[in-house]
Amino acid sequence: xxxxxxxxxxxxxxxxxxxxxxxxxxxxxxxxxxxxxxxxxxxxxxxxxxxxxxxxxxxxxxxxxxxxxxxxxxxxxxxxxxxxxxxxxxxxxxxxxxxxxxxxxxxxxxxxxxxxxxxxxxxxxxxxxxxxxxxxxxxxxxxxxxxxxxxxxxxxxxxxxxxxxxxxxxxxxxxxxxxxxxxxxxxxxxxxxxxxxxxxxxxxxxxxxxxxxxxxxxxxxxxxxxxxxxxxxxxxxxxxxxxxxxxxxxxxxxxxxxxxxxxxxxxxxxxxxxxxxxxxxxxxxxxxxxxxxxxxxxxxxxxxxxxxxxxxxxxxxxxxxxxxxxxxxxxxxxxxxxxxxxxxxxxxxxxxxxxxxxxxxxxxxxxxxxxxxxxxxxxxxxxxxxxxxxxxxxxxxxxxxx
Numbered sequence: 001x002x003x004x005x006x007x008x009x010x011x012x013x014x015x016x017x018x019x020x021x022x023x024x025x026x027x028x029x030x031x032x033x034x035x036x037x038x039x040x041x042x043x044x045x046x047x048x049x050x051x052x053x054x055x056x057x058x059x060x061x062x063x064x065x066x067x068x069x070x071x072x073x074x075x076x077x078x079x080x081x082x083x084x085x086x087x088x089x090x091x092x093x094x095x096x097x098x099x100x101x102x103x104x105x106x107x108x109x110x111x112x113x114x115x116x117x118x119x120x121x122x123x124x125x126x127x128x129x130x131x132x133x134x135x136x137x138x139x140x141x142x143x144x145x146x147x148x149x150x151x152x153x154x155x156x157x158x159x160x161x162x163x164x165x166x167x168x169x170x171x172x173x174x175x176x177x178x179x180x181x182x183x184x185x186x187x188x189x190x191x192x193x194x195x196x197x198x199x200x201x202x203x204x205x206x207x208x209x210x211x212x213x214x215x216x217x218x219x220x221x222x223x224x225x226x227x228x229x230x231x232x233x234x235x236x237x238x239x240x241x242x243x244x245x246x247x248x249x250x251x252x253x254x255x256x257x258x259x260x261x262x263x264x265x266x267x268x269x270x271x272x273x274x275x276x277x278x279x280x281x282x283x284x285x286x287x288x289x290x291x292x293x294x295x296x297x298x299x300x301x302x303x304x305x306x307x308x309x310x311x312x313x314x315x316x317x318x319x320x321x322x323x324x325x326x327x328x329x330x331x332x333x334x335x336x337x338x339x340x341x342x343x344x345x346x347x348x349x350x351x352x353x354x355x356x357x358x359x360x361x362x363x364x365x366x367x368x369x370x371x372x373x374x375x376x377x378x379x380x381x382x383x384x385x386x387x388x389x390x391x392x393x394x395x396x397x398x399x400x401x402x
Contacts (some may be wrong), residue, residue: 006055007315010048010307013163017041017120023169024119031168034291035343036117038299039233042336043111044124045310046235047131049332052317052325054128055152058135062148065139072145084146086205088138088154093208095137096201099130101266107242108133114238116225118190123166127239161204162186172218181206184218191222228272235340237283244282245274289345295399299339306335324363331359345400350392354384 017037024031074080099109108129115122141151165186172184181202189200199216202209209215232238246262249270253259261269313320313328320328334352341349361377384391 002318004314004317006051007311010311010314013120013124014307016163020120020167020169027169029168031117031119032121033117034296035233036115037121038303038339038343039235039238040115040117040121040124041303042235042340043127043238045306045336046333047124047126047128048310049313049329050128051131052314054131054135059148059152061135061139062142062151066142066145066147069143070145071143074145074147076147076150081150084141084150084154087141087144087146088151088158089203089205090208091137091140092134092158092203093201093212095134096203097214099133100198100201102264103246103267103270104263105133106267107246110226110242111238113190113226114230116229118166118168118187118222118224120163120166122190123163158203177206179206180204187222188216188218190224192225192227193220193222195220196222197227228275232283233340233343234283235337241275241278241283244278245270248274248278289343292399292401295342298399299342302335302339306332306339324366327359327363331356342399347396350395353395357384
C-alpha cells in the first residue's frame with residue numbers, strides 16, 4: 001500500500017503534548033489551560049490538513065524554479081547539505097523577523113503568538129497562511145541552485161525542531177545556549193514583556209540573532225501571548241481579526257503613503273482602538289466562562305474524533321478522490337470551528353453540527369453504497385429537518401446548562 005507516513009506526525013506530536021502535561025502535573029506547574037490547549041490544537045489540526053495541498057504545491061514550485069531559473073547546479077554532498085542547512089536557517093530568520101515587523105507578514109504569523117500559554121500545544125499554532133509565506137521566502141533557495149528534494153527534507157526538519165523549544169519544563173542547556181535555539185531562547189521570543197519584544201527570531205541556530213543584534217538572554221519570568229491579549233478561542237476570529245484590523249486601518253488611511261504604511265509598516269502603526277471596535281461588532285471576549293462537565297467532555301471527544309479523522313485522511317490520502325478529500329477537509333475545518341465556538345458558548349454551532357452529520361452521511365454512502373444505508377440516511381435527514389428546533393434546544397440545554 002502507498003500510505004502517506006506524514007500522518008504519523010499527528011500521534012507523534014500529540015504524545016509529546018500529553019507527556020508534557022503529565023510531567024507538568026507531577027511537578028505542580030500549571031502550564032496548561034483547557035481552553036487555550038483546545039484552541040491551540042485546533043489551529044494545528046487545520047494546518048496539518050491544509051499541508052496536503054501546500055506541501056505538494058511548493059515541491060512543484062521549487063522544482064519549477066530550479067529547472068528554469070537556478071543560478072548554480074548544486075549537487076548533493078556533505079558540504080552542500082551543510083550549506084543548505086545554514087541557508088535555510090538564515091532565510092527562516094529573516095522570514096520570521098519580517099513576520100513580526102511588517103504588517104502584511106504579521107497578519108499570517110500573529111496566530112502563532114495568540115496563546116497566553118506556552119507549551120507544546122502552542123507550538124501547533126501554525127496556519128496555512130504562515131506556511132505559504134514561509135514557502136515564498138524559501139523560493140530563493142531553488143533559484144540559488146538547491147534541488148527541491150533537498151529543500152523539502154530541510155523543511156521537514158525545520159518544521160519539527162521548533163516544536164521542542166515551546167516548553168517551560170526545560171531550563172537552560174549550558175554551552176548549547178551559545179549555538180542552537182533552546183526553550184530558554186524561545187520563551188523570550190514568545191514573551192510579551194517589554195524587554196523581550198521582537199527578540200530571538202532564530203529557528204534552529206541562535207547565531208543569527210547574535211549577528212544581527214536581536215538576541216536577548218532570558219533573565220526574568222515571561223508573560224506569554226500578545227501585548228493585548230486576544231481573549232478569544234474562536235478559530236475564525238483568531239485567524240482573521242488582524243486582517244480585519246488592517247482592512248479598517250487601510251480604509252481609514254487618507255493618503256496613498258498612509259495606506260502603504262498600513263500594509264508594509266509595523267504592528268505599532270495600527271491604531272489599537274480598531275480591535276476594540278471590531279470586538280464589539282464581531283466577537284466578545286471569552287473571560288471567566290464556567291464550563292460544564294458535559295461541555296468539557298464533548299469538546300474532548302470531538303477533538304479526539306477530529307484528530308483521528310485527520311490522521312486517517314492524511315494516511316490514506318493517496319487513495320482518496322478529490323471530492324472525498326475536499327469533504328473530509330471540510331469536516332475537519334468545521335469541527336475545529338465548532339469546538340472553538342463551544343468554548344465561547346456560541347449558540348449557532350448546532351447548524352454546523354447538522355452540516356457535519358450530512359458530510360458523514362454522504363461519505364458513508366460513497367464508501368458503502370448500500371440501498372438500506374441510503375434509506376437510513378434519508379430518514380435521519382427527514383427527522384432532523386422536521387424536529388430541527390426541538391433538537392436544537394435539547395442540544396443547547398445539554399451542552400450549556402450547568
